[in-house]
Amino acid sequence: MTHPTDSSALKQDHWLKRYYFTRALFSIVWVAAAIVIGSKSPVIAAVLLVLYPAWDAAANWVDANASGGLQANRTQRINVWASGLTTLAVCLALTAGMNAVLGVFGAWAIASGLLQLGTALRRWKSHGAQWVMVLSGAQSALAGGFFIAQAQKADVPSIVNVAGYAGVGALYFLISAIWLTVSLSRRKKASA
Structure with a gap:
């Protein structure tokens, strides 16, 4: 992996650090709300389940635009659409029950994970902490x-099933943010 030192590359690394911290914070808050409130209130659970892919669509859109635009970031452009369509699919699946919702989340997790993996591989040579995003995409x-296998079972899942997934995602984003923070600090010391 190369460590760019020009100002635009450093600016991009700072952006990614803030982006990863923001994604981690959102996921941590979402998980807490899902466990504490959503597990007790079906209405709050429904709102949170719709909010999660909608947030992902918005976050990918913002990141792609901050990283050269949607045209330059094909995997994120596709992820914006996939997450947006998932938001609509979750709304529809909520009328059929949590098994259907979990099935939608499963299909989305596969698609968005592979797209995240593609984005991380594209960024691998120019930015640090991408190994964590590669692991996150694969996971x-x-x-x-x-999720798809669980959705086929007779047991009715709950928002807590999705909260575990979101919690692991939060951990990956947090590790990436910390990794970039350390990397940027080392580069700053090396150039001083």
Whole structure:
């Protein structure tokens, strides 16, 4: 991996650090709300389940635009659409029950995980902490398969099933943010 030192590359690394911290914070708050409030209130659970892919769509859109635009970031452009369509699919699935919702989340986790993996591989040479995003994308795709399998069972899942997935995602984003923070600090010391 190369460590760019020009100001635009450093600016992009600072952006990614803030972006990863923001994604981690959102996911941590979402998980807490899902466990504390959503597990007791079906209405709040429904709102949170719709909010999660909508947030992902918005976050990917913002990141792509801050990283050269949607045209330059094909995997994120596709992820924006996939997450947006998932938001609508979750709204529809809520009328059929939590098994359907978990099935939608499973399909989305597979697609968005593979797209995140593609984005991380594209960024690998120019930015640090991408190994964590590679792991996160792969884990997301695997979790999606698990969700689909769970959705086929007679047991009715709850928002807590999705909260575990979101919690692991938060951990990956937090590790990436910390990794970039350390990397940027080391580069600053090396150039001083």
